[in-house]
Amino acid sequence: MNKPTHPYAIELRGISKRFGAVQANKDINLQVPAGTVHGIIGENGAGKSTLMSIIYGFYEADTGTIEVDGQEVNIRNSQDAIKAGIGMVHQHFMLVENFTVLENVVLGAEGGTILKGGMDAARKELARLEKEYSLDIDVDAVVEDLPVGLQQRVEILKALYRGARILILDEPTGVLTPQEADHLFRILDALKQQGVTVILITHKLREILASTDNVSVMRLGQMVAHRETAKTDKEELAELMVGKKVRLKVLKDEAEPGDVKLAAKNVSYVDSQGVTRLKNINFELRAGEVVGIAGVSGNGQSELLNVLSGITPMSSGEVHMAGEVITPKSPKNAAQMRDLKMGHIPEDRHKMGLVTGFEAYEAAILGYHNDPDYNGKILLNRKAMLNECNERMESWDVRPPNPHLKTANFSGGNQQKIVIAREVEKNPDVLLVGQPTRGVDIGAIENIHEQIIKLRVADKAILLVSVELDEIMALSDRILVMFDGEIVGELPASEADERTLGLMMANAFNEEGASE
């Protein structure tokens, strides 16, 4: 491939960007050496995505300049960025789901008014790119039928097809299994060998250490440090990110499980399309323990949470809780489950945890809105709601501490704090927790983890579903692994490591067993 003509593939000078009152980026300087993998790390809301959106032409910077290969470029929209050789793989894929891989790749670079010619040329070019970067994919497959790992590959191919020499990846491993993530890093390595410069945005320290050459740290809209990856470590980076010492390990005592608080017996769930989502789920959840459910997302974890919390009725089996037996014939809805003292922190705070158009103090009572604490004779007791919301915002460090701000306008971490506070402060016996720290920054993660452990100490029974293995391993006492709607394995947290769990999550043990 072409030798880089300039030591820096991309260089930013004094980039600033303001959204209303929020200074998203302030005087950012960045030099990315050509042909390297450069990590940009920072908490959520540190301004990483804004900065990349500026480079990719989604926003225009208020001040500052961008140089590509030593030439100053004026990037006003995505088209300019593409012309400058910059490609981006967004956190939420920018794919048309019912298009084929080929159609997605050529969109915007069709090569002529009539598709035929351009498509045939694209097919040849893609075959070459796939070979060069070992990116196997069926170009005629419809995107929505592909697993996320492959969809991401389509995004990478899209960028390469447009001749990208600089590839930006925004939180690329958020949706991948450990194995898929490993594969991605091998691809990035191959790209680097071919002279492509990769910018990797993430808040996962492990990925930065494993795959980058250099790393820049952002905090509160500013670049606070640049390091050679080989000369730094997890602790230093974490400290730079949050500006204070953090511990990544959760300190906890041995579990002392008490009575069974929740028991699932042969619980199955068949969805409206007739697909079996849960198959004969059996487990017990005891007071004073955290049971973690590990698994690649989409293997029935969401359905399990929905069935247990009463959102979707199960198809067969029974759930025992607080002396009641819940069966398909005598179901309980979500409100009735709450009355049995079950708390539920849903996986998707936007869709299920909050009404984003509500002000914080309103969202803070959802699901408990009939509670006498919040009600007068006829109307809601706004004063009580506001008081409580103020207290919680203080004790949970929700920023900004403004109960009248719409929940949509809080950052992800602060939204999550509002949801968790709501469920935890009601002192439930059983707490279902789904992806508690998805899109949440390190400072808040620590806080949330501490609260979960506190509940365990207070003899609560906690079921934790998370795609973050670190989190599952740090918090759980026992780990159940789900695959294709079934619990395929169980092991104590003390015996769990990433490799074992990863293999169990991919159901590799059973497949080996079957082939023998």
Place this chain on the structure above:
Amino acid sequence: MFETLILILDATLRVSTPLILAALAGLFSERAGIVDIGLEGKMLGGAFAAAAAASVFGSAWIGLGFAIIASVGLALVHGFACITHRGDHIVSGVAINTVVAGLTITLGLDWFSMGGQTPALSGDERFFAITLPFADALADVPVIGLIYSELISGHNILVYLAFALVPATYWVVFKTRFGLRLRAVGENPHAVDTAGISVAFIRYRAVIICGVLCGIAGAYLSTAHNAGFLKDMSAGKGYMALAALIFGKWRPVPVMFACLLFGFLDAVAVRMQGVVVPGIGEIPVQAIEVLPYVLTVLLLAGFIGKAVGPKAVGRPYVKERA
């Protein structure tokens, strides 16, 4: 009996033509993510403009031109509201329908003083039937002769145009760069934007095409199918076209067949007027006229499966705030 069938089918083609034009108009608009409940209003506006201009200038072609201009104008209003200002597509569409329904009558009264109608058109002011070559010569050949001379030959140019537009639409939507971008923008405008293409520009072009086709449909109503503009002459055809669009799952050929089915029911309804069915008596015309709608509801409810439209339809495109 055979002759009756041919006559009904012949009527079907004539009744289906405006439906096909309007449904294809809706197809371009909705494929690009713009809900267009204003097909009705654009068609009515086009019909009025066509009849008025044809009457004043004495040419059906000039009438057609004015119909297209009027309809595209209304389409651009819809685009301005929905694309530029991110307004609600339904509200804008209903507003257009209401305004046009009143405006055509008001202008008609002011200009022609004929109770809201336009003067009756004749001669070159209308589109006339075209007799295809050999139609007369073949008329006496059994079966084929009748089909050719009655069913295929003897329509005005707009009928042929409407049917020719079906494969043309298929080709544009599925075989060209514009079509690919059009479909993409209706499914995931973010993907289009990040590919460096203007979402608004594509949507505006789709809306303009929609306007052109609705204009032709309107002109057909007042200067080909009828001989002048009548109050509310679109009579719900825009809504029926929308139903056909859903029924045909936003694909040109199935949409055409849906329009033909609706047209057929309409043609039968006309034939059934005053016919006494043994044991039942005279069937009320309304009972048959309601059939297309009932059929749509029934078929959508159970028989053809879920009609999934373009994913981003009706949603204004807003760049995400990171």
